[in-house]
Every structure is written in structure tokens, then in C-alpha cells.
Amino acid sequence: xxxxxxxxxxxxEPAAAPxxxxxxxxxxxxxxxxxxxxxxxxxxxxxxxxAVVLLLEIVVRVGLLPQAWFPxxxxxxxxxxxxxxxxxxxxxxxxxxxxxVLGILAATVVAVPLGVLIGSLELAHRLxxxxxxxxxxxxxxxxxxxxxxxxxxxxxxxxxxxxxGTFWPVxxxxxxxxxxxxxxxxxTARSYGLAPRAVLLRVTLPSALxxxxxxxxxxxxxxxxxxxxxxxxxxxxxxxxxxxxAQSAGGAEALMYAWILAAGLLGWVLNGALQMAERRLLxxxxxxxxxxxx
Amino acid sequence: xxxxxxxxxxxxxxxxxxxxxxxxxxxEREFVCIVGSSGCGKTTMLRCLSGLVAPTSGTVTLDGxxxxxxxxxxxxxxxxxxxxxxxxxxVAGNVGFPLPYxxxxxxxxxxxxxxxxxxxxxxxxxxxxPWQLSGGMQQRVAIARALAYQPRILLMDEPFASVDAxxxxxxxxxxxxxxxxxxxxxxxxxxxxxxxxxxxxRVLVLRRPAHVHEVxxxxxxxxxxxxxxxxxxxxGELRSHVLSSLRAPDPAVLPG
Numbered sequence: 202x203x204x205x206x207x208x209x210x211x212x213x214e215p216a217a218a219p220x221x222x223x224x225x226x227x228x229x230x231x232x233x234x235x236x237x238x239x240x241x242x243x244x245x246x247x248x249x250x251x252a253v254v255l256l257l258e259i260v261v262r263v264g265l266l267p268q269a270w271f272p273x274x275x276x277x278x279x280x281x282x283x284x285x286x287x288x289x290x291x292x293x294x295x296x297x298x299x300x301x302v303l304g305i306l307a308a309t310v311v312a313v314p315l316g317v318l319i320g321s322l323e324l325a326h327r328l329x330x331x332x333x334x335x336x337x338x339x340x341x342x343x344x345x346x347x348x349x350x351x352x353x354x355x356x357x358x359x360x361x362x363x364x365x366g367t368f369w370p371v372x373x374x375x376x377x378x379x380x381x382x383x384x385x386x387x388x389t390a391r392s393y394g395l396a397p398r399a400v401l402l403r404v405t406l407p408s409a410l411x412x413x414x415x416x417x418x419x420x421x422x423x424x425x426x427x428x429x430x431x432x433x434x435x436x437x438x439x440x441x442x443x444x445x446x447a448q449s450a451g452g453a454e455a456l457m458y459a460w461i462l463a464a465g466l467l468g469w470v471l472n473g474a475l476q477m478a479e480r481r482l483l484x485x486x487x488x489x490x491x492x493x494x495x
Numbered sequence: 496x497x498x499x500x501x502x503x504x505x506x507x508x509x510x511x512x513x514x515x516x517x518x519x520x521x522x523e524r525e526f527v528c529i530v531g532s533s534g535c536g537k538t539t540m541l542r543c544l545s546g547l548v549a550p551t552s553g554t555v556t557l558d559g560x561x562x563x564x565x566x567x568x569x570x571x572x573x574x575x576x577x578x579x580x581x582x583x584x585x586v587a588g589n590v591g592f593p594l595p596y597x598x599x600x601x602x603x604x605x606x607x608x609x610x611x612x613x614x615x616x617x618x619x620x621x622x623x624x625p626w627q628l629s630g631g632m633q634q635r636v637a638i639a640r641a642l643a644y645q646p647r648i649l650l651m652d653e654p655f656a657s658v659d660a661x662x663x664x665x666x667x668x669x670x671x672x673x674x675x676x677x678x679x680x681x682x683x684x685x686x687x688x689x690x691x692x693x694x695x696x697r698v699l700v701l702r703r704p705a706h707v708h709e710v711x712x713x714x715x716x717x718x719x720x721x722x723x724x725x726x727x728x729x730x731g732e733l734r735s736h737v738l739s740s741l742r743a744p745d746p747a748v749l750p751g
Contacts, residue, residue: 396596
């Protein structure tokens with residue numbers, strides 16, 4: 202899945218299966234093997250993490266990296282555990298998450314309907330094309346000063362920044378998805394007397410959904426970056442503020458890294474949750490079909 | 496029941512028409528096949544007949560009512576079943592989803608879906624997804640969807656062109672069986688001459704730009720059989736006749 206800037210980022214392959222293909226036949230043997238493989242993959246992944254952590258520990262302990270700026274993992278993890286057990290973690294985590302959710306929600310609520318409109322009307326497509334091409338490359342962080350002027354250093358500013366940055370991937374993916382709806386599927390619905398609104402709801406939106414989901418996953422990563430950025434740069438409450446606080450406290454480097462770890466884990470969990478939702482909602486799509494995922 | 500008169504479609508005003516003065520009629524309960532080589536305007540013709548596209552000139556009337564949009568008494572079976580069936584719906588969902596828009600209640604939809612699936616021999620596959628089925632079974636789902644819509648006329652666009660030969664023969668016999676059991680008229684487009692002669696009561700030979708070059712009455716016994724019918728000398732004669740009609744030089748384009 203490439204990050205879409207110029208081309209489409211359709212997940213997997215087009216929904217059309219080759220006419221002769223027999224897919225998704227449940228084979229119990231292979232399912233068992235898949236479980237085995239999954240376990241093996243998880244084991245290897247964990248082993249990799251442990252190895253890197255160990256390596257880091259050694260590198261810091263023998264002095265290859267200055268311990269003043271790079272506390273060893275054995276100091277970071279206790280600090281992180283402390284954040285969890287004292288509950289100190291959860292308020293900033295919630296604040297960062299709040300900005301993320303509200304920003305992406307605001308972007309989606311506007312971008313999806315607009316994307317459907319642009320994707321289905323040739324005129325709208327042409328009218329907006331140049332404007333989109335111009336607005337999209339603006340780095341969202343370039344808007345921070347303006348956003349602070351308009352909203353102040355608060356949640357509104359953070360939400361606006363995230364909404365602006367995540368608007369584009371969702372919009373463009375929706376446009377691509379609607380553009381890419383199979384004409385045969387649309388003709389089928391039309392030939393059975395479905396009115397345009399019904400065609401939109403029953404055919405166009407479901408078949409654009411995999412694209413929109415990809416857009417949301419791209420947006421998720423961008424949203425977290427912008428949330429933490431606005432916290433660090435502007436000081437809007439959240440994980441980012443705790444990172445700068447720990448940095449300037451002096452002697453709290455391990456705590457700083459513990460907060461960084463928290464931000465990383467948050468991104469990892471969000472991505473996993475989105476992927477899970479995608480797998481459930483799009484179980485019919487070629488890239489999620491049992492046995493047929495290629 | 497289906498009356499096509501002087502149907503013309505020109506996409507590019509400066510270019511040649513895709514369809515020119517197409518005229519034919521299909522009677523009640525008739526099984527008519529249309530054969531034409533690829534690029535002769537079959538697709539354009541079907542899109543106009545089904546009301547998906549408006550012709551440049553000419554008229555299509557179904558039971559005396561002019562067709563200006565997809566008619567409620569007509570169902571269309573597309574060649575590309577894998578794209579015509581919606582992958583996010585189950586087989587039963589695919590068969591039933593157009594019916595509420597025709598005004599059927601939930602119970603009626605369920606009943607019509609079950610009956611149509613039984614008619615194509617897929618009564619027990621309603622909960623499967625189309626992509627879990629073989630190509631032949633998928634096309635049977637598409638046929639079931641058309642049947643459940645309870646049309647009076649079925650338009651079929653090379654429906655069996657992308658399945659293997661054995662499956663194709665089975666589907667042909669299934670279709671003949673359905674045609675006999677249901678009160679239905681069938682207009683079947685194919686590029687396969689054998690298939691056209693085997694299925695039809697009448698074969699229309701389509702030439703480019705889409706117009707009826709010749710009408711061939713198929714005077715074979717009504718009961719068709721893949722082996723016996725195709726061994727009849729008359730089958731061979733009709734087959735050659737249609738083939739030569741397709742290939743005959745067009746007087747209009749002969750060098751002057």
C-alpha cells in the first residue's frame with residue numbers, strides 16, 4: 202500500500218475476479234497451517250524486537266552512545282511502566298487521541314461527500330482539479346502560525362490542523378474509489394430500475410469503501426503526526442507537551458523516551474484497530490478473502 | 496412484444512454510426528438469437544434496447560410502451576458476471592436487492608429469491624458469496640437475479656462467453672428449460688453460431704453498423720438436445736447458412 206500522492210492507492214487488486222478462478226474454498230488443512238505460520242511470524246517479530254532492545258542496551262552500556270542523551274532501555278521501560286501504573290499516561294494520551302479523532306472525523310465528514318460529488322460529476326472533477334493540485338502540496342505544519350492566530354493555542358487549533366492534513370488523502374481516495382466503480386456493476390443496478398440515489402448507496406459507496414478505508418489509514422498516520430506536532434510546537438495539551446516537559450526538566454531523559462514510546466504505541470494500536478475494522482468490513486474484498494488474499 | 500424501429504445511434508456526429516436503421520420485432524414467448532461479429536454494434540444495440548442509453552433516432556417499444564429508461568418488465572444478463580455480481584452481497588442478496596425497488600415486500604423478496612435460486616439449481620448456496628462460486632455458478636446467480644425480477648423479456652449479452660465448453664452446454668440447456676417453464680421472452684446475443692442455432696427459434700444476423708442483415712428461421716424440432724440436435728443435417732445447414740450470411744460481402748462496401 203503506497204502512500205498516495207499522485208496515483209491511486211487501491212488496496213490489493215480490482216474487485217473483479219478472473220472468470221475461471223475458484224477462490225475462497227475453505228481448506229481445513231491450510232487453515233491449520235495458516236495458524237502455525239501466524240504463530241511463527243509473531244515469534245520471529247518478537248524475537249526481532251527483543252534483539253534490537255538488547256542491542257540498544259549494550260550499545261549504551263558500553264558507551265558507544267552517550268548515556269546522558271540515550272538512556273538505556275532498562276531505564277526507559279520502568280519509567281513507562283510508572284506512567285501506566287500511576288495513571289499519569291492516560292490524560293495526555295486521551296488529549297492526543299481526542300484531537301486525532303475529532304480532526305479525522307471533521308475531515309471525513311466533509312471529504313467523503315465531496316469526494317463522491319467530484320468523483321461522480323465530470324464537471325465537478327474539472328472545476329476542482331487545479332485547485333486541489335495546488336492546495337494538496339501545502340505542508341499542513343506550514344499552517345500552524347495561521348491556525349494559532351485564528352484559533353489560539355487550544356484544541357480547536359489542533360483539530361483544524363489535523364482536519365486539514367487528513368482531508369486530502371480521504372478526499373483523493375474517495376474520488377479515486379468513486380471513479381473506479383465498475384461500469385458493469387452500475388449498469389446492472391440501473392438496468393434493474395434503481396434510481397441514481399439508490400445506485401449511489403447500493404453500488405457506488407460500497408465499491409468505493411476499500412479506497413476510503415485506505416485513505417483513512419493514511420490519514421490516521423498523518424493525524425497522529427500533526428497531533429503531536431501541534432502539542433510540541435504550540436503547547437496544546439497532549440503527549441507532545443509531556444515530551445518537551447521531560448526534555449526541559451533536566452535529568453528526565455528516560456521519561457522523555459517513555460513518552461515517545463507512548464506516542465509510538467498509540468500509533469501502532471490505532472493502525473491495528475483500523476486494520477481490524479477494515480478486515481471485518483471488507484471481508485468480501487479480494488485482499489481480505491480467506492485463502493484468496495494475494 | 497418488443498418492437499424495434501429504425502434505431503440509429505451515432506456517438507460522433509462526424510463519424511459513422513454504431514447502429515443504423517436497426518429494425519426487428521420479437522414476438523411473445525419467442526426465443527431470438529442475435530449473432531454478429533465483434534465490433535458490429537451489439538453492445539450499443541443492447542444498451543439502447545434496455546433503456547440504458549438513448550438512441551440518436553428510432554424507437555423501441557415494449558408491449559406498445561416506448562422504452563425511455565430501464566423498463567420494469569425487462570431484465571438484463573451481462574456477459575461479465577464477475578463484475579455484474581456485487582462482491583459485498585451474498586448470492587441471495589445479489590438476487591434479491593433489486594426487488595424492493597420494484598415494490599416487493601420483504602417476504603415477497605425472500606420468496607422470489609428462493610424460487611429463482613431453486614430454478615437455477617442453487618437453492619443451497621444463498622448464503623455464499625459470488626466469489627466463492629465457480630464461473631458457471633456465478634452466471635447462474637446472474638440468471639436467477641434476472642428471473643427473480645419477474646421480467647417478461649430477458650436480454651442476454653453473450654452470457655456464456657466466458658465459461659468452459661461443458662459448463663456452457665449445461666447453461667444453454669438450463670436456459671432452454673427456464674424458457675419453457677416460465678412465461679418469458681428471450682433475446683440472446685452471441686457471437687457463437689452453434690449456440691445461436693441450437694437455442695433459437697429465429698436467428699438475426701447483425702452486420703456493421705448494427706442492422707439486421709438477414710433473418711434465419713430455425714426449423715429444428717422444438718425439443719433440443721446437445722448431441723442429437725447438433726447431429727441433425729439440418730443443424731449443419733442452418734449453421735452454414737448463418738455463417739455465410741455473416742461473411743457475405745456487403746454490397747455497400749464493395750469497391751466501386
